[in-house]
Amino acid sequence: MEVDNTNPKSRPLWFPYHFVATQLRSLPYPDTDYQGKTVIVTGANVGLGQEAARHFCRLGAARVILACRDLEKGRVARADIEASTSKKGVVDVWQVNLASFQSVKDFCRRAADELDRLDVVVENAGVAIGTYVEADGAFESTIAINVVSTFLMALLLLPLMRRTAMRCNVEPRLVIVSSDAHMFVRARLTFFLQTNGSWSTVMGRPR
Amino acid sequence: MNEDRYNTSKLLPIWIVRELAARMPSNDPVIVNALNPGFCRTDLFRHAPFPLQFIVKLGLRLLGRTSEMGSRTLMSAAAAGRESHGGYMDSCVLREPSKLVTGNEGKILQKRVYTELMEILEDIQPGITKNVAEL
Numbered sequence: 001m002e003v004d005n006t007n008p009k010s011r012p013l014w015f016p017y018h019f020v021a022t023q024l025r026s027l028p029y030p031d032t033d034y035q036g037k038t039v040i041v042t043g044a045n046v047g048l049g050q051e052a053a054r055h056f057c058r059l060g061a062a063r064v065i066l067a068c069r070d071l072e073k074g075r076v077a078r079a080d081i082e083a084s085t086s087k088k089g090v091v092d093v094w095q096v097n098l099a100s101f102q103s104v105k106d107f108c109r110r111a112a113d114e115l116d117r118l119d120v121v122v123e124n125a126g127v128a129i130g131t132y133v134e135a136d137g138a139f140e141s142t143i144a145i146n147v148v149s150t151f152l153m154a155l156l157l158l159p160l161m162r163r164t165a166m167r168c169n170v171e172p173r174l175v176i177v178s179s180d181a182h183m184f185v186r187a188r189l190t191f192f193l194q195t196n197g198s199w200s201t202v203m204g205r206p207r
Numbered sequence: 208m209n210e211d212r213y214n215t216s217k218l219l220p221i222w223i224v225r226e227l228a229a230r231m232p233s234n235d236p237v238i239v240n241a242l243n244p245g246f247c248r249t250d251l252f253r254h255a256p257f258p259l260q261f262i263v264k265l266g267l268r269l270l271g272r273t274s275e276m277g278s279r280t281l282m283s284a285a286a287a288g289r290e291s292h293g294g295y296m297d298s299c300v301l302r303e304p305s306k307l308v309t310g311n312e313g314k315i316l317q318k319r320v321y322t323e324l325m326e327i328l329e330d331i332q333p334g335i336t337k338n339v340a341e342l
Contacts, residue, residue, distance in 0.1 A: 165237065
């Protein structure tokens, strides 16, 4: 597979060109075979998650689970995917609210109980909000959802993925949707390095 | 400040994925990676305040990927091989992360961010950190 080794020396010079070039580029149409495989996609009722779920379904997945906060929206997404792929009985909608750690635990418990295998987990769900909203554990929501719950789910699903690897002789995938927005984090990091502060405190979790 | 929180919430997982891959057993069959989906026409920006909303919508119309095109980056990461373990993919290609991630400060922060996350997760679900290194 293609590896890009043009390590940018200076972000401000390189990034705008890179951004425009890649945004305008047509990306390879997915054609990997997912015959017999089980996939979980979070944040799958709209956008990237829904389209990824649609691809997995089209590519032969046996089960595609849309992990959504809102079951009704999930069902609408399921109907849409079933219509465009003409495949019934593949897509399921499971509820999970990433702002609640108990909800994540319950979701993963359900996966361990009900799924006979788990081949791919696409952690796509995330939020971008302007106001300070508190989530579980007194964490700020963006951090709770995009970071804490994402890896809570990841670690809780690892055992099932490893069992799948042993039984089915596959290499399961855990995919985390991040962003090049990460390059635009400002001086706070230096601050927290120097003050020995924790990221959860700096980013929003009153102690 | 608010955008910084989002940007940080996208930076931390890159470090955590790197550290996870380093700590998972070398014969672990699971492959973990992270990716950049690019600037896409999705509902992500629905909470952006008024003037920004307009700029974002304009930008998306000119340069934005459709959700389907953006989803191809997710699909590439899901199909990527072992060379992507702990890595970061951009536009369907494995990419050397920025110096922010891998530089001297980055190396220190990566460990610290990971350690703190494990403490938090252990607090939420005691015993969970064993899942990393135990097959």
